[in-house]
Amino acid sequence: MLLAIGCARPVAHGPYGIGTPADPRAVAAIDLAVSPNGSGLPNGSGTPQRGAALFANTCARCHGAAVKLDPDRWPFATTVFDYIRRAMPPDRTGPLPESDVYAITAFTLYANGMVGPNDIMDRLTLPRVTMPNVKEFFDNR
Numbered sequence: 858m859l860l861a862i863g864c865a866r867p868v869a870h871g872p873y874g875i876g877t878p879a880d881p882r883a884v885a886a887i888d889l890a891v892s893p894n895g896s897g898l899p900n901g902s903g904t905p906q907r908g909a910a911l912f913a914n915t916c917a918r919c920h921g922a923a924v925k926l927d928p929d930r931w932p933f934a935t936t937v938f939d940y941i942r943r944a945m946p947p948d949r950t951g952p953l954p955e956s957d958v959y960a961i962t963a964f965t966l967y968a969n970g971m972v973g974p975n976d977i978m979d980r981l982t983l984p985r986v987t988m989p990n991v992k993e994f995f996d997n998r
């Protein structure tokens with residue numbers, strides 16, 4: 858998407874006569890921030906079961922059977938979603954579909970004993986998952 862912005866035909870614009878207005882669709886595609894309190898979570902949903910198959914296809918080549926989440930690094934389930942959507946797999950150019958990220962996040966939380974096998978993760982349930990070490994962190998939600 859950034860490339861697409863860079864390649865847009867230059868149009869004289871604004872007080873200095875340079876640049877092009879930002880395309881709202883291009884901005885939306887990279888505006889992915891999810892807060893610890895869950896604001897910014899997209900629509901969509903997924904279960905550990907669907908996530909297991911997706912994980913096997915998309916993540917296992919680097920991570921094996923599952924990612925072990927270190928509770929000292931992950932106080933919120935919401936930011937696990939955010940990280941996976943933003944950064945994983947690292948050799949992919951854009952984020953996975955949102956329901957796939959929910960399912961893979963659900964599977965990862967399940968594999969770490971943080972949700973049950975049938976728990977549906979979505980924009981409402983994910984912020985309610987309590988991670989084991991949340992009290993060790995400054996909770997600014």
Ligand code: HEC
Pocket residue numbers: 912915916917918919920924925926927930940941945946947948961965
């Ligand atoms: C090409 C290899 C590769 C693939 C494929 C991959 N990852 Fe990763 N992943 C990494 C590497 C390398 C790191 C460590 C990055 C760092 O610490 O900066 C990492 C880190 C992570 C972490 C943080 C782990 C921690 O220690 O807290 C999570 C969670 C994660 N990956 C999830 C996923 C998921 C889910 C997928 C599939 C959608 C995936 N990864 C696919 C290479 C990969």
